Amino acid sequence: MPDVSRSNTLVASARGLRPLRALTALFEFAVGSHRRAALVLLLTSLITFLPGVFEIPPIDRDEAYLSQSSKEMMEGGDYVDLRYQHDTHYTKPVGIHWLQVAAVRTAEAFGVPDARTAIWLYRLPSVLAGIGAVLVTYWCALAFVSRRGAMLAGLMIVGSPLIDAEARLARTDAVLLLTITAAMSVLARAYLFGRDEKIARPGWTLVLVFWIAFAAGILLKGLVIVMVVGLTAATLCVVERSARWLQILRPLHGIIFLAILVLPWLIAMYARTGDSFLLQSVGHDTLGKITTAQESHGGPPGYYLVLFFATFFPTSVLVGLAAPAIWARRREADIRYLLAWLVPSWVIFELSATKLPHYVMPLYPAIAILVAGAIEAKTLSRQRWLIKLGVTWWYIAPTIIGLAAVFAAVALVRRPILLAWPLVVAAIVCGYLAREIYGRSVESAVTHAIAAMILVGVxxxxxxxxxxxxxxxSATLAELVRASGCPNPAAASAGYWEPSLVFLLGTQTKFVTAPAAADFLHAAGCRFAFVDTHQEREFLERAxxxxxxxxxxxxxxxFNYSKGQAITIAVFSSPDAQSR
Structure with a gap:
């Protein structure tokens, strides 16, 4: 039953402020049943993840690169091999490409125009996976905390700026988060069965969920899910001095089922490419990142710990307050499992040479559940200076981020974007309320802090x-080409070589030198050359x-954010392009 007295106290203390009353009432409604909780989490996820999915052009480089590779699958009708502009693309397995192809093919079947260059269709798997990760986190948390705590854990995933960004990008990471969280949810129930009387023995349905999620994770990003699940299980087996609990997952049957799901594609790739895929994907892209900082994405140990405050804000504020109570309970089965999920993999990520913020994202559900449990048990630290230092950021962060975004728009495009102002103001109000009511209800304060970040994100x-x-x-250049009216335009670019341009203008788009761009324009047909002004002199001399x-x-x-530099691109076209 909802805690009516708690709700009434908070509403009375709001002194007429509608945001406080509304959010408190919504939370109390959500925790009234599992169906309501799932509905509220679903709607909150849609509100959080959908804005920008349809409007923001392709993001360089990974999103555009992966989407273009998926587009070439459809163009060539080859759903086994991985290509980018007809060259091999063996950094990741095939999983995300199949999901993107399925989304685009379905849209084409329903008559969506220009589906293959509509980036929002390639983003749909990530959006759905982001929503799924929120709901699965809620389900996972139910093995550890009450419905109220599970609701908080789900909202913490929604509120994370990192997950918010990944859920609207056409990349692997949101889908990987879903698969790992699903596998870890079943693994948790297998481990806690017999140690917690509330946990029932996982049946065949959950066992199938585990192995399907495991196979999907491998097809998405190779060994990452193997590492997270494997380190968790190994740590628990060492601590327990027994691996018998793993028998619940039917490992012999599961490995056979896993092989049936994964091996056909791997065998097809091996028949096509020999050991090239394994050497590039596993050897270079996965294992190579442990020893070598690739593409300048390096950092010292502690990199993820430093970034964590921002990437899992606003929940990160409470981690320090929850840590003493979590450590005190480290020998309890539920806390032991969550720490086994979190700590070993985090250490590996910190020690790896290549680092990117999203690598540790599959560990965030464990943190959310740990913090939600501490809130529910009322065991957060009561050190006043630590509380004041932390929760003040719930007000400061949305204020700084919101105002910076508004001023950035004014500086870059000379537009105030007035529609965004009410949302920024509402975010600041929610952040202020979160800080003010922390002493009366941590639960309500957290929901307001999360609401502040959602509003800023929207x-x-x-x-x-x-x-x-x-x-x-790239979007501006593509629009110029479309406006020409040419039926079959061709384009070459010198100095600006981003995959978003290939995705929007077509696989045959060429990346060349400035003199080669002049030669390209000299050929017959409707042609365009885009030349970085730093190379313009070479183009004109060749012309x-x-x-x-x-x-x-x-x-x-x-501004080329991939390189972190301002650029100017000159547009040249052939006479055929101008005659239309």
């Missing part, structure tokens, strides 16, 4: 980011040497 991704056209020069006739189009000022 304002930025839904309204501000789509308006920042200088960040998306003069070969007697090139061309039209000089606009110059596109932009």
């Amino acid at each position: 304002a930025f991704f839904g309204l501000i980011a789509p308006a920042l056209s200088p960040l998306f020069p 003069k040497a070969i007697g090139l006739r061309y039209a000089w189009g606009p110059e596109i000022g932009a």
